[in-house]
Amino acid sequence: MTNETATSNQGIGDVIEDMTQPGPEMRGEKPEVVEVPGVIETKDMNVYYGAFRAVADVSLSFGTNQISALIGPSGCGKSTVLRSLNRMNDLVPTARTEGEVHYHGANIYAEGVDPVEVRRTIGMVFQKPNPFPKSIFENIAWGAKINGFRGSKSDMADLVQEALVGAALWEEVKDKLNESGYSLSGGQQQRLCIARAIATKPDVILMDEPCSALDPIATLRIEELMLELKEDYSIIIVTHNMQQAARVSDRTAFFNVKLNESGMRTGRLVEYSPTEQLFTSPHEKDTEDYITGRFG
Amino acid sequence: MTDTRDTNVHFHAELDDLERKVLSMVERAEQMIEMAVEAVTKDDLELAARVVALDGDIDQTYFEVHQEWTSLMARHQPLGSDLRRMTILLQLNATFERMGDQCVNIAKIAQFNTGLPRVERICEQIREMGDLVRPMVRTAIEAYVRGDIDEARLLPAMDHPVDRLNANMYKETVAVRDNSQLLEWATKMLMASRALERIGDQAVDFAEQTAYLITGEMAEFDEDGLARALNEHDD
Numbered sequence: 001m002t003n004e005t006a007t008s009n010q011g012i013g014d015v016i017e018d019m020t021q022p023g024p025e026m027r028g029e030k031p032e033v034v035e036v037p038g039v040i041e042t043k044d045m046n047v048y049y050g051a052f053r054a055v056a057d058v059s060l061s062f063g064t065n066q067i068s069a070l071i072g073p074s075g076c077g078k079s080t081v082l083r084s085l086n087r088m089n090d091l092v093p094t095a096r097t098e099g100e101v102h103y104h105g106a107n108i109y110a111e112g113v114d115p116v117e118v119r120r121t122i123g124m125v126f127q128k129p130n131p132f133p134k135s136i137f138e139n140i141a142w143g144a145k146i147n148g149f150r151g152s153k154s155d156m157a158d159l160v161q162e163a164l165v166g167a168a169l170w171e172e173v174k175d176k177l178n179e180s181g182y183s184l185s186g187g188q189q190q191r192l193c194i195a196r197a198i199a200t201k202p203d204v205i206l207m208d209e210p211c212s213a214l215d216p217i218a219t220l221r222i223e224e225l226m227l228e229l230k231e232d233y234s235i236i237i238v239t240h241n242m243q244q245a246a247r248v249s250d251r252t253a254f255f256n257v258k259l260n261e262s263g264m265r266t267g268r269l270v271e272y273s274p275t276e277q278l279f280t281s282p283h284e285k286d287t288e289d290y291i292t293g294r295f296g
Numbered sequence: 297m298t299d300t301r302d303t304n305v306h307f308h309a310e311l312d313d314l315e316r317k318v319l320s321m322v323e324r325a326e327q328m329i330e331m332a333v334e335a336v337t338k339d340d341l342e343l344a345a346r347v348v349a350l351d352g353d354i355d356q357t358y359f360e361v362h363q364e365w366t367s368l369m370a371r372h373q374p375l376g377s378d379l380r381r382m383t384i385l386l387q388l389n390a391t392f393e394r395m396g397d398q399c400v401n402i403a404k405i406a407q408f409n410t411g412l413p414r415v416e417r418i419c420e421q422i423r424e425m426g427d428l429v430r431p432m433v434r435t436a437i438e439a440y441v442r443g444d445i446d447e448a449r450l451l452p453a454m455d456h457p458v459d460r461l462n463a464n465m466y467k468e469t470v471a472v473r474d475n476s477q478l479l480e481w482a483t484k485m486l487m488a489s490r491a492l493e494r495i496g497d498q499a500v501d502f503a504e505q506t507a508y509l510i511t512g513e514m515a516e517f518d519e520d521g522l523a524r525a526l527n528e529h530d531d
Contacts, residue, residue, distance in 0.1 A: 242375060246375070280376065280512070282376060287376075288376045289300055291376040292374070292375060292376045292377060292378045294301065294304065295303065
């Protein structure tokens with residue numbers, strides 16, 4: 001506890017100089033919001049499972065080399081939105097997406113677009129680490145091969161190393177590349193899945209609650225990795241952990257469940273703001289209620 | 297969403313308790329300002345000693361609040377208006393602690409000035425500053441408690457006369473420069489004036505924080521109490 005005694009510490013000159021200073025000091029600075037062109041843009045996107053409309057009228061622009069987070073309560077449609085961004089929802093028989101999803105300006109739902117090619121350029125990492133039942137090396141090499149890699153053996157070795165370095169796993173596994181992917185810890189398996197995703201050279205990575213099955217240390221490593229990856233990739237992450245969204249993302253989209261005209265529960269985008277804004281002074285009351293734990 | 301349910305009820309109860317504890321310091325702060333001014337203008341050393349003792353109480357509360365605040369933050373990691381409220385409580389806690397220290401600074405001047413000649417006009421002026429500053433502290437806190445931005449905006453206007461009196465103290469001090477003992481006394485009183493002026497500034501700061509809580513915009517008040525965003529520079 002300091003108790004500065006002005007009488008003993010300050011000369012009269014200091015006091016007079018102090019008196020000429022402006023009164024209350026400035027505190028803090030407003031963060032500068034940098035708008036960057038969107039790598040993926042949705043326009044009036046609606047996703048149905050059969051007759052049930054899961055999300056309605058989503059128009060969003062995800063920034064290049066940014067981390068964008070999707071948050072909201074269970075059933076708000078955030079994972080559905082994520083899976084629509086690389087046509088992963090096509091694998092659900094009853095799923096149907098209306099509206100447009102533009103990737104570098106081209107609609108990925110346009111006729112003639114190959115969904116497999118879409119998923120190669122827009123990679124995905126899932127909630128539970130899901131390595132193939134193969135060696136660490138093959139986990140990456142196999143994925144690259146089925147996605148059309150035609151290089152030599154040493155090119156493949158380079159690719160595997162590059163992917164593992166990129167996923168911050170190389171140092172831990174470089175001496176056991178032939179061991180099973182399952183021999184790794186949960187956090188390492190998830191980084192292996194990230195390595196597998198980036199080996200196909202996407203420029204967008206979708207992450208669906210990538211840390212929810214991991215302990216706090218492994219979570220921290222993935223979060224640090226995400227911050228490194230955004231130098232080269234654009235990342236869109238669904239998370240239940242608001243603090244995680246606050247820590248890693250540049251922009252956050254909050255979705256909520258709304259009752260529509262016929263009483264059906266449909267997910268809707270409530271607010272999409274710079275993350276700092278959304279978690280300190282959100283524009284919408286629904287967002288404020290959700291992040292402070294008040295919702296009905 | 298009309299019928300809002302608080303699922304964070306335990307955190308909000310703890311936050312309310314913490315807020316009550318911080319706000320309980322306002323009465324002590326006002327009391328200390330009054331006593332310190334009395335002590336320094338009347339050379340009352342006994343009163344000065346009581347100011348120092350009261351500061352011990354404020355310091356104790358300051359430590360307790362700090363610990364409870366840290367615990368709340370670690371356990372709940374609040375966001376939105378909860379985060380803004382937490383931020384302000386930490387700042388207010390430090391403000392009261394600093395106000396207590398300023399009062400001790402003023403009270404200690406009574407010890408240095410014992411036996412020196414005095415100018416009653418200067419004593420009057422210090423008393424007037426005390427009478428102006430105490431309502432500022434009260435008004436700033438009331439604006440916070442009521443969430444009343446119009447009340448918070450009153451603070452810059454309330455601070456003007458304090459600043460003016462503080463500037464005038466310098467002239468008063470220069471005026472007695474030919475009498476070395478009076479000059480010594482008046483120089484010390486200038487320090488007391490400066491401490492009161494700082495307390496006034498802290499009240500203005502706090503009113504700005506209150507505006508931030510209400511609006512979510514961090515801004516400084518201009519002379520009319522209108523918010524000026526911190527990124528608007530006067531080029």
